[in-house]
Amino acid sequence: MTLHPTIVRLLDGELSLADLPPELRADGERALAVMGLLDRAPVTLSGDLEARVMAAVRQRAASPARRFLRWWGNPQEVRIRVRPWLLGPALAVAVALVLLLGPRSGTTVATSSPATADSTLVRFVFHAPGAERVTLAGSFNDWSLEAAPLARTDGGVWTITVPLPAGQHEYAFVVDGRRWMPDPAAPTVDDGLGHRNSVMAVGSAGEASL
């Protein structure tokens, strides 16, 4: 039961009913009628939302632990400098370690080099021999499941190199479009929903740290 492309364009607002050929007009009318059933009523949240948010914010502002986390979350605070001439050997050693450690659910290394004045190339390596598809989803690509597919190499090692702007980035690997896996080699943070995201920081001069 395939939707006619002209009906799709009608629903997308690119065409009007008058633009449709007569044989599709009834179909189009029904499709628009169904869309007319959508509930577009405004939603107003309860009056005490602001009070609840501010209570949580004040609590965080007063909490030494939270203050430490905010300090920790600042990418300026923790850095590991990666020398460009060390990238090749470091990557080779890292990949070798991944392979020598045998089949595990996932192992990641990240190395970096300056890409442009505004970004740094970061290479991600992920070991997932049983996976059919692995993508990198993170705060840098709006958690897209499609924007950053990794390429499979020998031994079930998946890699991708992406330019990242300076700052702290949260990310996870998505295996076969379903399983969200944090990087076991990187620190993680609570995503606020009971799961963990991996974290890496990219400095302003081609530095990356896990």
Added chain:
Amino acid sequence: MRAGGEPGGPGDGDVVRAVLAGDVEQYAILVRRYRDRYARFAARMLGSVDAAEDAVQDAFVRAYDQLGRCREPDNFVGWFFLILRNRCLAERRRTKITAELGSTMESAKETRADRRVERDEQRRTLAAAVAELTPEQREVFVLKHVEGWSYQEIAAYTGIPIDSLKMRMHRAYQRLRVRLRPVWDAKA
């Protein structure tokens, strides 16, 4: 979708900088300003106003926690939308929405006496069908058909290419058509 704040009030960038400088109470200005702006989007994404309220509250708190990482303080609202959107997508991936929407296909078949009742049931059927879309399909569908955003606006705010958005929407239409076949048949 506009950024910056409200006429006569401090700009969003000024408020963000004040909060980062330690004036925590200023954050209430941002909460008041944007608390309802994306409430409908969150409600349609999550299936209920209660869930939307939790998501908006969490998003504001998370935005506060990460305020130092807001790269464009003058566009706080755009950044806040992304946090709320990620919160909604993450919850949608991890939970199956059934609350308030439920399955109404059977009841839609049973009660046809009254046109208004029938239409209400069709509305619920559509809402249930939208709730069954994947999070990505549901996002583009809600932003375009409930919030009234163009593909260009959605792409600008989410960073997703327009071709990908249209593909997701096409699949959403297909799934809705299959799911809503009884409704469409009834209207034929």
